[in-house]
Amino acid sequence: MATFIQAPHPQLKVAIELPDADFSSGRASEATVQIKRTMLGRVITYPKSSDRQTLRLTFLLTRKKDLQLIDFLLVYQSAELRLELHDGTSWAAKLTGREVPKTGVGAHDNDNQLTGDETIRVILVFSALELT
Amino acid sequence: MTSQLGASQLGVSQLGSGTTDGGNPLNQTVNQSLGLVGTATYIPIINVLASNRLGLNAGQTVTSQFVVVATGNVLGLVASTGYHQEISIIQYLGFTSRVFANAANVLGLENAQRVNEAVIVSAQNNMLTGGGKALRIEVASNNLGLTNVAFPNNLQSASNQLNFTEVVDLDDQAYAFGVTQSMFKQHVSYTIRNSRDSQDLKYAPLIGSSDNTDFPELPTVGPTLSTGILTLTHPFVSPTLTLILRNPDFGNTDVINFTRIDRDTRGGDRKIFSDPKWAQWERLTLPITNICTVTDGNIIAFLNASLGEKIGLLDWEGRQWKGIIVNPETDVVELSGGFSVRLVFEGEIVP
Numbered sequence: 445m446a447t448f449i450q451a452p453h454p455q456l457k458v459a460i461e462l463p464d465a466d467f468s469s470g471r472a473s474e475a476t477v478q479i480k481r482t483m484l485g486r487v488i489t490y491p492k493s494s495d496r497q498t499l500r501l502t503f504l505l506t507r508k509k510d511l512q513l514i515d516f517l518l519v520y521q522s523a524e525l526r527l528e529l530h531d532g533t534s535w536a537a538k539l540t541g542r543e544v545p546k547t548g549v550g551a552h553d554n555d556n557q558l559t560g561d562e563t564i565r566v567i568l569v570f571s572a573l574e575l576t
Numbered sequence: 577m578t579s580q581l582g583a584s585q586l587g588v589s590q591l592g593s594g595t596t597d598g599g600n601p602l603n604q605t606v607n608q609s610l611g612l613v614g615t616a617t618y619i620p621i622i623n624v625l626a627s628n629r630l631g632l633n634a635g636q637t638v639t640s641q642f643v644v645v646a647t648g649n650v651l652g653l654v655a656s657t658g659y660h661q662e663i664s665i666i667q668y669l670g671f672t673s674r675v676f677a678n679a680a681n682v683l684g685l686e687n688a689q690r691v692n693e694a695v696i697v698s699a700q701n702n703m704l705t706g707g708g709k710a711l712r713i714e715v716a717s718n719n720l721g722l723t724n725v726a727f728p729n730n731l732q733s734a735s736n737q738l739n740f741t742e743v744v745d746l747d748d749q750a751y752a753f754g755v756t757q758s759m760f761k762q763h764v765s766y767t768i769r770n771s772r773d774s775q776d777l778k779y780a781p782l783i784g785s786s787d788n789t790d791f792p793e794l795p796t797v798g799p800t801l802s803t804g805i806l807t808l809t810h811p812f813v814s815p816t817l818t819l820i821l822r823n824p825d826f827g828n829t830d831v832i833n834f835t836r837i838d839r840d841t842r843g844g845d846r847k848i849f850s851d852p853k854w855a856q857w858e859r860l861t862l863p864i865t866n867i868c869t870v871t872d873g874n875i876i877a878f879l880n881a882s883l884g885e886k887i888g889l890l891d892w893e894g895r896q897w898k899g900i901i902v903n904p905e906t907d908v909v910e911l912s913g914g915f916s917v918r919l920v921f922e923g924e925i926v927p
Contacts, residue, residue, distance in 0.1 A: 507801070514858075519791055519794055
């Protein structure tokens with residue numbers, strides 16, 4: 445399996461294939477709630493529901509794939525993207541934040557997936573709507 | 577002795593009818609061998625033709641079975657341009673002037689190729705199903721051609737069954753392939769093991785076509801990387817100061833920054849807009865340790881001289897950057913192995 449990021453959604457033209465996201469990736473609802481209490485202890489909640497979820501995906505990439513990701517993001521960082529994740533789910537997503545942090549984590553030898561070159565850990569955060 | 581072409585042909589016919597000897601098969605065994613000595617360029621052809629014709633009375637059950645064992649033993653072979661063993665079996669089951677309750681036309685094949693102490697440049701098997709594995713075969717191809725025909729005539733129940741299994745075992749290869757083909761469906765299964773050509777590891781953009789012209793074209797090939805040593809120059813145009821450091825340690829970071837508008841609507845939608853002309857830059861954080869080529873005074877002098885101005889940075893992959901050092905106040909620490917500094921650089925790659 446692999447992770448695909450396609451753009452722009454829905455008039456898809458380009459795609460980048462990434463390996464599956466690492467463990468420690470996760471997702472969270474974007475729903476929020478504000479809680480107020482009256483002086484006499486009554487609790488009033490102000491929920492803000494949302495169908496969107498925040499996807500935080502961590503990838504371990506080869507240097508070449510990292511360079512491709514940079515070129516891809518520099519062009520499509522503001523576009524709506526289509527994500528195809530390892531679990532078969534599809535998302536209409538937008539890259540959030542102003543930063544995409546990446547860390548060089550060193551070479552991996554005898555790795556089943558990577559080729560022994562330098563590897564880069566990339567964290568991508570999306571605000572996404574699951575496609576049915 | 578020399579021979580250009582060798583051939584041996586033996587035809588056998590067996591006819592049985594009426595009662596059998598209590599169920600024992602009527603056997604006919606054929607052995608044929610072709611011996612060649614001396615230096616020769618030859619193609620030995622051994623043909624064995626066998627047919628069974630059985631006449632039955634009402635109520636009898638009979639099994640017509642052909643067992644063909646073709647064995648090629650290549651002995652004393654020092655060097656060979658090729659060894660070719662081919663087995664072709666055509667089985668017909670024909671019914672005339674009879675009514676059978678059940679009839680089955682079954683074709684079962686087994687061909688095993690065993691090579692002992694021989695180096696085969698090219699080996700070809702027709703109908704290879706399981707069996708032995710050659711020791712050293714540089715080129716091996718398997719061809720399986722089968723025709724299974726039943727001509728029923730006034731049958732109440734007939735079974736025409738064709739079974740075959742193809743196994744390809746490739747050790748130490750990047751790919752293992754299995755193909756099964758039948759009348760109704762075809763599928764291919766493959767496994768990629770430790771392949772450097774995997775799409776998720778290399779620079780391999782997937783680019784289609786679209787009428788949307790809002791975005792510039794993606795590059796189809798990645799940048800060319802070489803090796804180098806981290807070098808800072810100031811000013812960027814016509815540099816007069818050069819600082820050669822060591823390449824940064826693992827754990828260096830590269831953060832891509834964009835200029836864009838990010839809004840949440842009341843309906844829960846997220847709107848993001850960015851003009852392609854708006855600024856995009858990368859921030860490099862470079863921890864460098866064990867610097868012995870320059871002193872801490874050289875490093876601080878360079879940081880003071882380039883304060884707030886654009887400098888050139890040639891990185892360890894041979895790529896030229898243009899940008900600013902954003903932390904001139906950073907500490908330059910002297911350790912047992914040399915000097916240590918953590919530089920933060922913001923800029924973009926010079927095309």
